[in-house]
Amino acid sequence: MHTYIIRRILISIPLLFGLLTINFFLIHAAPGDPTDIFYNPDMDPEARENIRRIYGLDQPLGVQYLKYIQGVVLKFEFGYSIAKKRPVKDEILEALPNTIQLSALALLLELSLGIGIGILAAVKQQSTFDNATRVTALTFYSMPSFYLGLVLLFLFAGGVSATHWFPASGMVDIVRHESMSTLGRLGDRAIHIFLPSLTLGIGAAAGISRYMRGELLEVIRQDYMRTARAKGLTERVVVFKHGLRNALMPIITIMGLSLPFLFSGAVIVEQVFGWPGMGRVAVDAAFQRDYSMFLAVNLIFGAMVVVGNLVADILYAMVDPRVRLS
Amino acid sequence: MILGLFGLLVGLAGWHAGTLWDTLAHTLEKLFGANVPYTLRDLDFLVSTLFLLGMLAALVLYSGLSCQRIRQADRTAQGPERQWSIVKRQFLKNRLAVAGALIILALYLVAFLCPFLAPYDPVEQGDRVQERLLSPSAEHLLGTDRFARDVFSRIIYGSRISLLVGFLAMGLAVTLGTAVGAVAGYYGGWVDSVIMRFVDMMLSFPTLILIITVIALWRNQSIWIIITLIGLMSWMGVARLVRGQFMALKEREFFQAARALGAGTGRLIFQHLLPNSLTPIIVSATLRVGNTILLEASLSYLGLGVQPPTPSWGNIVYDTKGNLFTEWWMPLAAGMAIVITVVGYNLLGDGLRDALDPRLRE
Amino acid sequence: MTDVMDQTSPQIEVRNLKTYFYTEDGVVRAVDGLSYRLAKGETLALVGESGCGKSVSALSVMRLIASPGKIVEGEILLDGLDLLQCSETEMREVRGNRISMIFQEPMTSLNPVFTIGNQIMEAIRVHQDVSRKEARDRTIAMIRRVKISAAETRVDEYPHQMSGGMRQRVMIAMALACNPEVLIADEPTTALDVTIQAQIMELLAELQSEFQMSILLITHNLGLVAEVSDQVAVMYASKVVEHTSTAELFASPLHPYTHGLLTSVPTLGMPREQKLNVIPGQVPNPLHFPTGCRFHPRCPVAEQRCKQEEPLLREVKPGHWAACHFIENGKSPIKGADR
């Protein structure tokens, strides 16, 4: 198994470099220039050249590329954001934990809800519960995350006054947070993160529950389930011991593969709920044409996906004896 | 009856054509000219074309099915059914799938018949202040927005964007994915390794953010760019699927038999591998349409997709989300339209999979 | 010669068993009025071609028929206890304890994510109140008993680490862990090579005399039947068409189908000039069985009567039961059938 894991890690490295390279050249191939933001027709061309020199844009692309790699790999530096007038690194370090917080909670929700419902639906195949959850899951699966977010906002954060239980945006109550007790602060954070993570989690859970149901139904048909029944085990032991373990393994991989969707969803959900995370950074960068910020955001999301998949693969190898012992 | 329906469609198309011919010239100019935003008239033409093509395909398919039925009639009662009729029966028995198909059909009809269905012009802004932000009434079913435009009409016209994006982006993704997957699966070895590593890398990009990047930096939000980008970012799943399918089929004995007969590469791919991969490709294409529509809606919601005044469901929500707590029907109705459409495609895809996939049928 | 149907105290007796599958295409009569008896300590072979219902009948005995299948009629008596009247809880007490089963595919019949020790132990612990330690010791003893070397280390291995023959041994160990009265072996060697098949059959014979169990052997291999079974029931189209002792069956097959089956397989050393007998046509589809005698479209001696009237399984000769209209005075309707 060690060879397998080391090999997986080694494969991830060129993958990350590929991501970086594609991103770098894609962004530098874009028309215009990062310094456009300063540009006005009256500007002295010389002054403009000056600015370009300051940001190292006058150097050949290859040199810029190598410098960039050097910065990223050695110092975790992503250059300077001209629009925000501060190093990209600072901006990222501020936003990233918020996004990770949101995504992690959503992932937890996704797994518990998705797997639980999937199992119940499969066990009670063709029942009312199964049919109802299948339609519900399909509906949530087909719902743009911003729509779910808006519906939740409308229902629980202002639209309906009777159920105005949650704040509409932000991570904390800006006015009162500082004056709260520790417990109060925790509660404040909780009610702020509740709706965004629910929005992000439900959509993903719908997808997972569909897979989970399918996998378990597939496993239930296997020969070894018949063997287990022939031993005289109860149906519960048959399904939950012999079936579940086999059905859960592919879910690990699917979870890894669903990460890009989770992060894409996070971008939208952050926008809906005014959550100060990477998604906001990305959308701001879009409107400000912030080249270096883009590069960093893409790279970091890509890296998180690669690492997430790597973790999923390693987890899979540990769970499946056929991989573990080969 | 079919002929009557067909006649009606041709008639409608003819009516459209009257207003369409002049837009054709306009469209071509737009397509090949500078990146001027397209207009509603371009969409009118395109959607009609797509609709007619779709109808034609449906007719051909339907008559094909009828032929099968006739051929079946002369066979012994004991023999197994034709594949097609089994599929049809399975599909029709699945009420949800039929509902999905009807939703899609309705969407196509609505997109085609926009000028007849929409009570008002979706773009023209009213100039009187008192016509702005009206509540729903018999006159304006969903009220008016802050530019005094009828929201209901805008939602009806918005169906065109979803239809177009879903169809074209999926088409691009499936074509690209099939080609790449076929090459990787057929040749295998190092060709496969290189291609699949590239696919892995593409899969690591969070699609939405990469598309945002390109749109923002290239400063081009034309619908063509959006469709192309969505297509370019959605082919990897199809590629993996086709590759896996080819790999599995290459192990089958009929493929070996064809090689033993001396069949060349072309025949092996187009006669033996591709036809047998078609079923999962069709299913995945249908399920993928929903995703592309969602992606476009998300972009528009961020204000980075289809640009106003052209109505798209996503940008209607973007436009009116500020009114969520007051004129809530506007964003929620536009969002609901997206949900219904995507649900329709997903139901259809699920139904097709259940009907076509013999593994699940047993 | 033993009198099959009249023997005292059969271990298992199946009477008029009917198991139907209610599919979308119609009712599949997978087992349709099956009767047989299996005496204590004996081996009964259930022979037939694919789709004749032999495997379904075995699963019916275990009551492991899943939807859309259903046992619609009949009695299955295990030492006098009618299994079809048992509750699901009572039935679980029977499965793996009094009746065990081994399957055709040792590759897929073991759960890939649990060690073989875990899987055998599970069978012991579900039926007997023993400590983990003791269950493990007995598992190791059982593994040793089925002649797997290094049982102490093998017990912690996973199925994928073993060869096909080994896995079938594990299946046997699991099935015999609780010392059952009856072992149902459903094509136990079909997926194995012939030299491994010989090992497994040898092992089964040895364990049978040691454990004093009855074996219901389900197979399509007539050679295997001749070598290991005491009694044979030949199935065709969901019914038994002939049932007698092995010696009698091979010496004088009375049913035209049995005769056809026996003469259509090449045997080792058979002269090449000798043409193989052919049963024309195909095995019938269980959705549309022929009327009357189900074998009539393929039968060389069929007459009008066979199309309309279904022959009953009757004692055509002491201890020899067959379902054919034309067996008279214990003579086959086919000339020269008696060898």
Next chain:
Amino acid sequence: MSTEASKNSEVLLRVEHLKNYFPVRQGLLSRVTAYVKAVDDISFEIGVGETLGLVGESGCGKTTVGHSVLRLINPTEGTVLFQGKDLTHLPAAELRAMRQDMQIIFQDPFSSLNPRMTVGAIIGEALAIHGRGDRKERAEMVRDTMQKCGLDPAYINRFPHEFSGGQRQRIGIARALVLSPKFIVCDEPVSALDVSIQSQIINLLVELKERYNLAYLFIAHDLSVVQYISDRVAVMYLGKIVELADSTELYRNPLHPYTQALLSAVPVPDPTRRKQRTLLPGDVPSPLNPPSGCRFHTRCPLAIDICKKVEPRELDVEGHKVWCHVVEEQITGSPPSS
């Protein structure tokens, strides 16, 4: 060496020192660390109109031999001479032309037919590939071949799933036969069929062979079937032929201990003939790391010291070839040596 192949006919196929090694990649860099020696240096001949049976247990390499002979996989080493031409180095175009004379029938009647093609298209594909006749003539040839194989030509437009296993196998045979080849590889053609259908197909194969003077390489694991249909039989074990002899001679007088064990393991459908059998211990070793010397020594009841070290050489007793140290000692009377 080639004395016996075809006592009264010319040689059609001559395989010399055929080897098929499949690389095993392992470790971080996927380096080739070992080879699965699926087929390891085997030679045989098949005469015009002759049937050679190839028998062995799963994984012994018999199917690989069948595919290599038709160059469906490229052999690692060795030559395959078909009608005097070496197939192993033939350019693609010439090879395709050669395929008209050599065909293959597969085991699985379900996976061997393209489900998207009609029976007519499946059988007629070979004609289309090799440009025989026009559309009408081809249809006629297809109908003709269907008739020969016991299929009703009226079914020409049906799809494979409308047929039963036996009929599908007939379609597979018709596909191989339509070009009138001289040689057909039969890769376990009856092992997936029901007992009562097997004899139909065996009889058909025998009949076609006699009618068209076909040569077969008949691959199977069922010794009784192989022995019945073949003129000569080669027994394979772990990538090597251990014994090759006339079919009746092999049955009456098996020399190699493996052949003896194999013969004794086959159950005989005659309860009066319960026989003494030689049970082989253990499993077939992996071809990835085959035992040294004689590959059978780990399971051989007669193995002596030399078997572990030295590979046995060919011993030819009037056309009955065997590779075994012990037999060599018994027959020649001299102790085996390297």
